[in-house]
Amino acid sequence: xxxxxxxxxxxxxxxxxxxxxxxxxxxxxxxxxxxxxxxxxxxxxxxxxxxxxxxxxxxxxxxxxxxxxxxxxxxxxxxxxxxxxxxxxxxxxxxxxxxxxxxxxxxxxxxxxxxxxxxxxxxxxxxxxxxxxxxxxxxxxxxxxxxxxxxxxxxxxxxxxxxxxxxxxxxxxxxxxxxxxxxxxxxxxxxxxxxxxxxxxxxxxxxxxxxxxxxxxxxxxxxxxxxxxxxxxxxxxxxxxxxxxxxxxxxxxxxxxxxxxxxxxxxxxxxxxxxxxxxxxxxxxxxxxxxxxxxxxxxxxxxxxxxxxxxxxxxxxxxxxxxxxxxxxxxxxxxxxx
Numbered sequence: 001x002x003x004x005x006x007x008x009x010x011x012x013x014x015x016x017x018x019x020x021x022x023x024x025x026x027x028x029x030x031x032x033x034x035x036x037x038x039x040x041x042x043x044x045x046x047x048x049x050x051x052x053x054x055x056x057x058x059x060x061x062x063x064x065x066x067x068x069x070x071x072x073x074x075x076x077x078x079x080x081x082x083x084x085x086x087x088x089x090x091x092x093x094x095x096x097x098x099x100x101x102x103x104x105x106x107x108x109x110x111x112x113x114x115x116x117x118x119x120x121x122x123x124x125x126x127x128x129x130x131x132x133x134x135x136x137x138x139x140x141x142x143x144x145x146x147x148x149x150x151x152x153x154x155x156x157x158x159x160x161x162x163x164x165x166x167x168x169x170x171x172x173x174x175x176x177x178x179x180x181x182x183x184x185x186x187x188x189x190x191x192x193x194x195x196x197x198x199x200x201x202x203x204x205x206x207x208x209x210x211x212x213x214x215x216x217x218x219x220x221x222x223x224x225x226x227x228x229x230x231x232x233x234x235x236x237x238x239x240x241x242x243x244x245x246x247x248x249x250x251x252x253x254x255x256x257x258x259x260x261x262x263x264x265x266x267x268x269x270x271x272x273x274x275x276x277x278x279x280x281x282x283x284x285x286x287x288x289x290x291x292x293x294x295x296x297x298x299x300x301x302x303x304x305x306x307x308x309x310x311x312x313x314x315x316x317x318x319x320x321x322x323x324x325x326x327x328x329x330x331x332x333x334x335x336x337x338x
Contacts, residue, residue, distance in 0.1 A: 006071045006321035007302050011174075011230060011269035011291030014075040014115075015042075016056040017101030019083065022094040030081050045082030045178075046185050047197070054295035058105055058113065061294065065112075068300035072111070072324070073292075075102060077118030079144040079176045085183075088123035095120050096130065103138040114328070116174060117143045119162070122181050128165035135169035141331045142171040142226075146178025150209045153216055155180070163222050170224040170334020172265075172327065175209045177202055177230070206234030214260035224334050226327060228265040232279040232288070236261065240282060258282075265327060267291030268301060268319070273309035276319075285315035289324045 015023075023042075024032050030044045032051060042051040053060050058075070065073055077084065077098060083091055095118050102115025117134040119127040134140040143166070149159045158180075166173060179185065189196040210233040213219065218227065236243075240258055247256040262284055268276050269291030279288060292301045299305075306316055 001071070003321060003325060004317065006325065007069055008072040008074075008290060008321045008324040009065070009070050009292045009294065009301060010074045010228070010289040010324050011267040012061070012073050012075055012294040013078045013080075013296070014056070014058065014061075014102075015051075015078050015081070016058055017098035018094055019078070019098055020056050022091070023081075023083070030083060042081070044080065045085070046080060049296075052295070054298070062109070062112070064294070064298065069302065070290075070292075070300070071321075072114060073294070074114045074116055074324075075105070076116040076144045076174060076176070077102075079118065079146055079174075079178045082179060084118045084121050085146070085179060085181045086120075086122065088120040088126050092120040092123065092126055096133075099130070099134050099138060099140065103134075103140055106140075115140050116172070119143055119145075121146070124161050127162055131162060131165045131171060132168060135166075135171055135335060139335070141328065142166070142173055144174045144176050146180060147175045147205055147209045148178060148180045148183060150175055150212045151205070152208075153212060156212060156216055156218070163218070163225060167222045167224045169338050170226075170331055172226045172228065172331055174228045174230065175213070177205050203231060203234040206231045207236045207239070208234075210234065210236050210261065210264060213264055214257055219260060219263050226265055226331065228267065230267055230291070231269055232266050232271055232275055233261065233264070233283070237275070237278040237282045262287055265289065265323070268305050269293035270297045270299075272305050276305050276309045277311060280309075280311060280315060280319075285311070285318040286323055286326070288319050289327070290320060 023030055033041050033043055035041050040051040041048050099117040102117060105113045106115055117140050119130045121127055131143060149155050206229055210229045213227055244256045244258060247254060265287055266283060267289045270293045290301045302320060306319055
């Protein structure tokens with residue numbers, strides 16, 4: 001198969017690799033419970049959802065990938081679950097085993113499954129050491145981090161040691177919605193919780209993160225780190241002109257740095273063709289990758305978002321596989337040249 005036939009999903013989550021057993025032994029969030037109808041429910045830091053084999057059996061995911069024509073998928077540590085926030089003495093060994101498992105899956109599937117690791121965030125020394133290990137020894141491309149560490153410039157300071165470690169071997173970092181260590185989930189809306197939390201709040205969170213990335217020194221201080229902001233950068237493709245207008249009227253000597261958005265990487269997880277069209281106009285197809293948010297969403301990202309989008313054939317090829325392939329190639333070169 002030539003690369004032009006690739007379809008690479010760069011946003012999915014995986015709960016296998018021993019995490020089910022670890023979580024099953026817990027009595028506090030995150031934990032598993034059996035509902036009255038006998039089904040399993042995952043009680044996560046930010047809510048509760050049905051827990052089916054799609055979450056923890058990679059063979060089920062592979063079968064669905066093949067049925068949809070997806071050739072590769074980025075499997076990430078389930079950051080939103082909050083496992084990586086637990087005390088290190090409780091969870092570090094399980095995280096290491098999970099990362100080892102991701103590397104094994106990559107080898108078993110000839111690279112069709114690409115693992116994105118987790119780190120024990122409650123112990124920064126251990127987290128930094130694991131970043132080095134997954135890049136140097138396991139060859140995984142990078143890690144997933146909770147976005148609440150990047151909501152503000154002050155939050156970012158807590159992550160400096162980890163970003164320094166990531167910069168050593170070159171590292172991809174997905175900035176995904178999630179809490180900080182010791183942080184309580186926000187109060188839930190009193191109505192239409194799924195829409196308000198899982199769409200409006202989530203998209204605003206992604207935009208806050210992208211704003212921190214481009215307004216801080218992250219892109220310049222860590223040149224060997226690639227940053228991925230999920231869901232097309234949240235609301236930014238729709239409000240960037242207002243941001244530019246604010247700068248023009250209130251701080252004309254410091255224009256809003258729109259061009260810096262094109263130094264970040266994005267996925268189109270759970271979004272559709274209209275959002276994708278707007279994002280391409282702002283960010284460029286060469287910064288955007290397919291994303292499904294599987295198994296939370298099971299739509300084929302190519303058929304659902306990319307195929308019906310009013311984009312050129314070249315842009316569709318770029319998003320379907322080439323942006324992701326360019327990213328992986330860049331990360332491989334960074335590791336080899338360390």
